Amino acid sequence: xxxxxxxxxxxxxxxxxxxxxxxxxxxxxxxxxxxxxxxxxxxxxxxxxxxxxxxxxxxxxxxxxxxxxxxxxxxxxxxxxxxxxxxxxxxxxxxxxxxxxxxxxxxxxxxxxxxxxxxxxxxxxxxxxxxxxxxxxxxxxxxxxxxxxxxxxxxxxxxxxxxxxxxxxxxxxxxxxxxxxxxxxxxxxxxxxxxxxxxxxxxxxxxxxxxxxxxxxxxxxxxxxxxxxxxxxxxxxxxxxxxxxxxxxxxxxxxxxxxxxxxxxxxxxxxxxxxxxxxxxxxxxxxxxxxxxxxxxxxxxxxxxxxxxxxxxxxxxxxxxxxxxxxxxxxxxxxxxxxxxxxxxxxxxxxxxxxxxxxxxxxxxxxxxxxxxxxxxxxxxxxxxxxxxxxxxxxx
Amino acid sequence: xxxxxxxxxxxxxxxxxxxxxxxxxxxxxxxxxxxxxxxxxxxxxxxxxxxxxxxxxxxxxxxxxxxxxxxxxxxxxxxxxxxxxxxxxxxxxxxxxxxxxxxxxxxxxxxxxxxxxxxxxxxxxxxxxxxxxxxxxxxxxxxxxxxxxxxxxxxxxxxxxxxxxxxxxxxxxxxxxxxxxxxxxxxxxxxxxxxxxxxxxxxxxxxxxxxxxxxxxxxxxxxxxxxxxxxxxxxxxxxxxxxxxxxxxxxxxxxxxxxxxxxxxxxxxxxxxxxxxxxxxxxxxxxxxxxxxxxxxxxxxxxxxxxxxxxxxxxxxxxxxxxxxxxxxxxxxxxxxxxxxxxxxxxxxxxxxxxxxxxxxxxxxx
Numbered sequence: 001x002x003x004x005x006x007x008x009x010x011x012x013x014x015x016x017x018x019x020x021x022x023x024x025x026x027x028x029x030x031x032x033x034x035x036x037x038x039x040x041x042x043x044x045x046x047x048x049x050x051x052x053x054x055x056x057x058x059x060x061x062x063x064x065x066x067x068x069x070x071x072x073x074x075x076x077x078x079x080x081x082x083x084x085x086x087x088x089x090x091x092x093x094x095x096x097x098x099x100x101x102x103x104x105x106x107x108x109x110x111x112x113x114x115x116x117x118x119x120x121x122x123x124x125x126x127x128x129x130x131x132x133x134x135x136x137x138x139x140x141x142x143x144x145x146x147x148x149x150x151x152x153x154x155x156x157x158x159x160x161x162x163x164x165x166x167x168x169x170x171x172x173x174x175x176x177x178x179x180x181x182x183x184x185x186x187x188x189x190x191x192x193x194x195x196x197x198x199x200x201x202x203x204x205x206x207x208x209x210x211x212x213x214x215x216x217x218x219x220x221x222x223x224x225x226x227x228x229x230x231x232x233x234x235x236x237x238x239x240x241x242x243x244x245x246x247x248x249x250x251x252x253x254x255x256x257x258x259x260x261x262x263x264x265x266x267x268x269x270x271x272x273x274x275x276x277x278x279x280x281x282x283x284x285x286x287x288x289x290x291x292x293x294x295x296x297x298x299x300x301x302x303x304x305x306x307x308x309x310x311x312x313x314x315x316x317x318x319x320x321x322x323x324x325x326x327x328x329x330x331x332x333x334x335x336x337x338x339x340x341x342x343x344x345x346x347x348x349x350x351x352x353x354x355x356x357x358x359x360x361x362x363x364x365x366x367x368x369x370x371x372x373x374x375x376x377x378x379x380x381x382x383x384x385x386x387x388x389x390x391x392x393x394x395x396x
Numbered sequence: 397x398x399x400x401x402x403x404x405x406x407x408x409x410x411x412x413x414x415x416x417x418x419x420x421x422x423x424x425x426x427x428x429x430x431x432x433x434x435x436x437x438x439x440x441x442x443x444x445x446x447x448x449x450x451x452x453x454x455x456x457x458x459x460x461x462x463x464x465x466x467x468x469x470x471x472x473x474x475x476x477x478x479x480x481x482x483x484x485x486x487x488x489x490x491x492x493x494x495x496x497x498x499x500x501x502x503x504x505x506x507x508x509x510x511x512x513x514x515x516x517x518x519x520x521x522x523x524x525x526x527x528x529x530x531x532x533x534x535x536x537x538x539x540x541x542x543x544x545x546x547x548x549x550x551x552x553x554x555x556x557x558x559x560x561x562x563x564x565x566x567x568x569x570x571x572x573x574x575x576x577x578x579x580x581x582x583x584x585x586x587x588x589x590x591x592x593x594x595x596x597x598x599x600x601x602x603x604x605x606x607x608x609x610x611x612x613x614x615x616x617x618x619x620x621x622x623x624x625x626x627x628x629x630x631x632x633x634x635x636x637x638x639x640x641x642x643x644x645x646x647x648x649x650x651x652x653x654x655x656x657x658x659x660x661x662x663x664x665x666x667x668x669x670x671x672x673x674x675x676x677x678x679x680x681x682x683x684x685x686x687x688x689x690x691x692x693x694x695x696x697x698x699x700x701x702x703x704x705x706x707x708x709x710x711x712x713x714x715x716x717x718x719x720x721x722x723x724x725x726x727x728x729x730x731x732x733x734x735x736x737x738x739x740x741x742x743x744x745x746x747x748x749x750x751x752x753x754x755x756x757x758x759x760x761x762x
Contacts, residue, residue, distance in 0.1 A: 030586035037590055044617045051616045122431050123424040124438045138742035139735045140697035143711055147735070150727040335602035342704055349604055362612040369605045370597075377600040 048363070063359045064089070070354055072346045074262055085355050092351030093372055099265065099347065100334045100376075103272040107333060108326075110273060111280025118285045129281070136278035142339055144275055149267035149343045159254050168247045168258070176261040177248040185236050185243040192235030199231070200224035264345035268337070276333045283329060287322035288314065319391050327384035331377050338373070348372055464723045477726040478733050481717040485734065488553015488708040488716075494545065498556040501536045504529055505559040513748055526567055533560065549627040553708030555737065557627075561699040561709065565634040566692050572635065573642025574681075578672060580643065581650050591643070598640035603701050606633040611705040630702050638695050645687045649680035685756065689749035693742050700738075710734050 017024060052059055064086035071081050076094040079087060117129035136144075153173050156163065162172035168179040200223070207218035236243060248258030261269075291314050299313040340347035349369055356365035425435045456472030459479065467474035478485070487495045508529040511517050517525065537556065540546035552560075579591035598606070610633035615623060624632075653676055661671040703712045714730045717723075 026584050030584050033584075033587050033590060047619050048616045051618075051620065054620065120434075121424060121427065122434055124435055124442075128438055128442075134743060135739065138693075138697075138739045138746065140700040140711070140738055142700045142703060143731060143735055143738065146711070146715070147728070147731045150731065154725060154727060338602040338604045339701070339704075341604065349602075349608075353608070356612065363616065366605060366609050366613055369608070370601045373602055373605065374597070374600040 057360050059361070059364070061364055063355075063361055063364070066359075068355070068358075070358070072351065073344075074265065074346060085359070088351050089348060089355065089368060092346055092348035095345070095351075096334075096337055096340070096347040096349075096372075097376070099268055099272065099340065099345070100337045103269055103276065103333055103337065104330055106269070106273040107276040107280055107329075111277035112284050114277060114281035115284025115288070118281060119288055133278045133281050136274055137282075141271060141275045141336055142342055145267055145271040145339055145343050148270045149263060152263040152267055159250060162250070162255075168245070170248055170250075170255060172255075173263065174254060174260075175263045176266050177255050177258045178261070179248065180246040180259040182244050182246045185239040185241060188235035188239035189232040189243075190235075192231035192233070193228070196224075196227040196231040199227045203227075262345075264340070264343050267343055268340050268345045271339075272333055272336060275336070276329055279329050279332070280326065283322055283325045284318075287318040290321045291317045316391065320388075323384060323388045323391065327381060327388070330380055330384065334376055334380065335373060338369075464726075467726070473729050473732075474726050475729065477717075477723055477729050480723065481720070481730075484554075484717045485710070485714050485730065486554045488557065488713040489551050490553060490556075491545075491547060491551065494539075494547065497536045497539070497544070497547075498552070498554070501533045502556045502559060504533050504536075505556070505563050508563060509745075513752075530564065530567065549625050552627065554713045555710050557708060558696070558699050558710045561631060561634055561702065562692070562696040564631060565638050565695055565699070568635045569638035569642055569695075570688075572639040574646050574677070576639060576643035577646035577650060580647055595640045595643050598637060599644070603633075603637050603698055604704060606637050607701060607705050609633065626705075627707060630705060630707055634695070634699065634702075637698075638691065641691050641694075642688065645684050645691060646680065648687070649682075649684035650676065652683055653680055682756065686749050686753040689745060689752070693745050693749075696741060696745075697738065710737065 019025060065084050067081075068083055068085045068088040069081050070088070072079055072088060072091055074095065075091050076098055077091060079091045114129045114132060117125045118133065120126050120129075152171075152175070156171055156173050159170075159172045159174055162170040162177075164170055170177040200220075203218075203223055204220050207220045210216065210218055246258055248255045250256075295313055295317065296309065299309040304312065337347060338349045341350040341353060344350070352365045352369050356362050359365075426432050452472045454472075456470055457475055458467050458470040458472065459475045461467040461470075461474065461476040464474075464477075467476050483492070483495060487498050490498050508526060511525055512522060535541060535544070537552060537560070538546065538549075576591050576595060579587050580595065582588050582591070607630060610629040611626065614629050614632075618624065657675055657679070658671065661675045666674065699709060700711045702709050703715070706712070708716065711734060714734045718727050718730055
């Protein structure tokens with residue numbers, strides 16, 4: 001009756017240092033795992049330090065400030081061999097971003113069109129799109145890059161016999177030449193364009209609020225189109241209409257003037273765009289197919305026009321399915337742009353590769369590449385996650 | 397007059413089925429003015445390209461020329477180049493008289509992959525088949541035993557190398573990937589952190605940077621005097637790369653298993669490994685088979701990147717064939733040829749994956 005030794009039932013279990021306690025076991029497992037990782041890292045680092053000192057390789061990022069001494073084929077910012085390694089790598093990074101951004105935009109447009117074509121009832125369109133997707137998805141990107149590069153550099157004529165499909169556009173083994181635009185009005189027109197983008201965004205925002213308050217629709221499409229046409233023209237007039245076309249011309253053995261897409265850039269852009277667009281087409285197709293038939297029919301029975309049906313009913317639902325796989329396609333395209341090194345486009349990988357061949361500092365070079373890609377990848381996924389959250393279904 | 401009609405009206409005829417050529421054409425090609433325009437546009441495009449392509453690839457092509465000059469004279473493709481160089485493209489620099497060995501290895505590797513696709517083998521026997529098969533491939537390629545002359549890995553090349561890199565890659569990456577996926581779902585924070593960092597780090601960087609790392613950094617990591625073969629280093633990079641992607645796919649399967657399965661197993665008193673091995677993984681892996689096939693396809697294509705560190709896979713072997721001064725300038729033919737090889741492999745695997753997805757989907761709508 002007066003057994004005071006028994007404890008009250010239901011009290012907190014006493015933690016004993018026993019193998020049978022899952023908590024204790026967990027801590028031991030974790031300590032073992034951390035210990036193993038720690039030993040592995042220590043082993044690798046100590047080996048590396050030993051090897052580096054044995055081979056007389058310098059460490060640290062001091063080499064970034066030294067003179068690079070090699071030329072880069074195409075540069076987005078001013079660069080000469082007398083500049084530093086740091087600047088050379090910066091040029092490489094800009095080249096990577098340039099091809100990735102243009103590739104993303106083109107692949108999205110092309111992929112969406114082909115994805116819609118695969119859903120078409122039109123037999124021919126459907127079949128052509130299917131063949132395109134199957135062929136492009138199932139051949140390695142690297143091979144496609146080699147193919148396009150060989151097409152341009154070996155199977156197009158020299159500058160003198162350049163293919164001239166449109167006036168001012170020349171395709172030769174030196175790349176693609178297109179007319180450029182020059183003159184002091186250019187900045188003003190670009191300013192007008194930027195203003196038009198901001199203006200149409202502001203107007204669309206206002207129109208949405210206006211509709212929520214009064215129920216009346218504002219002509220967003222027409223007003224934005226007007227801004228996009230009018231504002232650059234206004235900029236052109238204000239700045240004194242000084243704008244000339246810079247046409248490429250054949251002088252001697254090569255072209256003078258105009259804008260150049262080098263064979264390397266052209267092959268890389270074509271390969272990345274075509275390869276990724278096949279994947280994006282599949283993403284878009286499965287996204288649109290995921291919207292149930294009832295949604296289409298209900299929207300149709302409300303009397304919505306086909307454009308409104310797509311814009312207001314189908315797309316918002318399809319986008320929820322499309323965005324996550326689309327994000328990973330974007331990331332893939334960015335990472336795949338590193339294949340540039342295989343055809344000699346000076347992206348960050350090939351510049352760093354040259355750098356580490358010259359300085360021997362392999363570890364620092366590869367760390368720079370990895371850091372650059374991680375930064376770009378993380379930025380894209382943060383942006384896409386933000387966009388995904390914005391369009392996600394808000395459940396009550 | 398207008399009283400209710402009591403006699404039943406005659407049944408309406410069933411809606412006419414679209415049969416015959418003309419209704420089909422009208423529905424599938426000429427449904428609206430816009431579709432007529434599109435159809436005409438596509439037909440024009442096809443007329444512009446397809447006949448020219450057939451002319452180039454078949455009608456004007458040269459299949460039997462003995463020299464490059466003879467080949468250049470014809471306006472079409474020079475398939476004679478492929479006929480001349482097919483041994484180099486398919487088997488790389490492997491000793492010419494011994495090339496039956498990589499041929500058998502190739503057949504073995506392909507039959508391994510085919511066996512893995514047959515559901516009857518989806519049990520322990522598959523593991524045995526893989527171990528025996530990969531061992532046989534290793535013996536055939538390396539030699540040095542059973543009276544086979546030894547061939548060093550620097551001479552390996554072509555299609556067998558591509559297949560070896562991808563099948564060994566997936567075979568070794570799969571267990572690692574499953575462990576990483578389990579680690580990422582673990583309740584122990586330290587183990588979870590290690591796995592998350594590994595997976596995200598690998599998935600955030602391109603395969604090329606890992607291959608570079610394997611070719612220039614790995615030798616620095618090892619103690620002095622120890623060196624690993626170049627091919628093995630590339631293989632390690634591919635395994636580490638693939639494991640991160642497999643881990644994410646398997647994690648998706650693990651997340652799809654309802655909580656009741658864990659709780660049921662716990663209430664039976666199963667340990668963690670029993671729970672995973674007997675209850676969770678069999679269900680989770682079944683769900684992720686189709687995406688795993690997808691990973692294998694992309695791994696198969698990605699092995700072509702070893703070109704950049706100078707390993708003689710199918711792609712680099714083709715490029716090597718192109719450097720012969722006697723046969724310059726047939727790169728399009730060479731690339732089309734190996735594209736066809738890649739296409740046949742990848743397309744049949746993706747067809748298989750889609751069929752499998754439909755078959756596995758019965759009654760499994762989670």
